[in-house]
Amino acid sequence: MALAAPQTATINNAEIAYEVCGAEGAQGVVLIHDGLANSATWDDAWPLLCEKYRVVRYDRRGYGKSPPAKRQHAPSDDLWGVMQHVGLAHAHLVGASVGAGIAIDFLFEHPEAVDKLVLVAPAVSGFNTHPGFVARLQALEEHIRAGDMDVTIAAINADPHFFGAGDKVGRAKLAEILKASPGDLGAHPNQMRPFNTAARLGEVYAPTMIVVGSTDHEYNLAIAGAMQKAMRNTRMHAMLGAGQLLYMDNGAAFAGLVVQFLE
Secondary structure (H helix, E strand, C coil), X not given: CCECCCEEEEECCEEEEEEEECCCCCCEEEEECCCCCCHHHHCCCHHHHHCCCEEEEECCCCCCCCCCCCCCECHHHHHHHHHHHHCCCCEEEEXXXXXXXXXXXXXXXXXXXXXXXXXXXXXXXXXXXXXXXXXXXXXXXXXXXXXXXXXXXXXXXXXXXXXXXXXXXXXXXXXXXXXXXXXXXXXXXXXXXXXXXXHHHHHCCCCEEEEEECCCCHHHHHHHHHHHHHCCCEEEEEEXXXXXXXXXXXXXXXXXXXXXXXX
């Protein structure tokens, strides 16, 4: 397995941090992280995927080692810029939460560049909101704005939907990531995203697997079910006892599931 050191590149007039692993010429896989923390969230699944594929993971603007956005930008354009920079004309896209939405946005713009999609607890625009889900996120945003990292991490860890009930390892890993990169929390501004992705889901023809954790919030589970019905050539897999951050719950099981689907 060839593993390159973390690097940065100027992409769309922004500095983007990224890593590449795997053999030249292997099938490409791009990992697109969620809105909570940077690409280190893929740490447990990353090495196993690197054994079979040429894998790229990167920090979206404002996350990890990528500086915050200075102006409005389209995250899907940054994804394309990263792929071009590392020489991937097409790839399988694995996106989590907001990252899954970015993968779909990208597919609408570059359908020829997407082989298969793996969407984890996907978050896309255009669905009706859920009062309980909105209140949950608003409470978390209040902790973030208050600037107390310990209180914020405690609130995330106390939430029953991010992790499975017994997953202490994932909780500890997330706390480690956020303390090392506190700017990840609230790093969303200046993103230009489609207003109603849900209305276009019938246009998604790429083979797709939606993965959810069985203990995730009911709203996320409902969105995943609605997406499966709206999209073509799509299957669903629920990881029992896992939460939204299921790739941190059990990275090996998640990576095995991804490999099985891509193969």
